[in-house]
Amino acid sequence: MLDDTDLLILDELSKNSRITMKELGEKVHLTGQATSARVAKLEDNGVIEGYTIQVNQDKLGYVTxxxxxxxxxxIYHQPYLSFLKTQEPYVIHNYKISGDGCYLLECKFPSNAELDQFLENLNKHVNYKLSIVINK
Structure with a gap:
């Protein structure tokens, strides 16, 4: 069971996973050594599964x-899943869902023309409903 200190640690690490244990300890009112032990326990228990970076897709030219x-x-989804493997530069997440569809695909494209080409190729395998993000 997680206590309030564990939750604070997770909150701080989610904001900056590169923070030092000493700095993190100061934020959660523990010593660096005690903080390091808590983080190790969270990792060992599978609460923290890994550390990652967040890439700004717009700065990479993926604006759509x-x-x-x-x-x-x-029920045979393999053609769709195989197609997705060839489209990795565009695909951010592919969620299997229940409800209105089978999957919710999140993608970024450098242009509307590339989105259009992607959709033409996608339509060979599945039907889709498109939603464009206007603003975050």
């Missing part, structure tokens, strides 16, 4: 942000 609800015709 789309959510695509995928509707497959049957």
């Amino acid at each position: 942000h789309a959510f695509i609800t995928i509707m497959t015709e049957g």
Whole structure:
């Protein structure tokens, strides 16, 4: 069971996973050594699964942000999943969902023309509903 200090540690690490244990300890009112032990315990228990970076897709030139609800015709999804593997530069997340579709695909594209080409190729495998992000 997590206590309030563990939750504070997780909150601070989610803001800056590169923070030193000493700095983190100061924020959660523990010594650096005690903080390090807490973080190690959170890792060992699988609460912290890993550390990552957040990439600014706009600065990489991927300015068109789309959510695509995928509707497959049957239970055989492999053609769609194989197609996605060839489109990795565009795909941020592919969530299997319940509700209006089978998957919710989050993508970024450098242009509307590349989005259009992606959708033409996608439509060979599945039907879809497109939503474009206007603003975060």
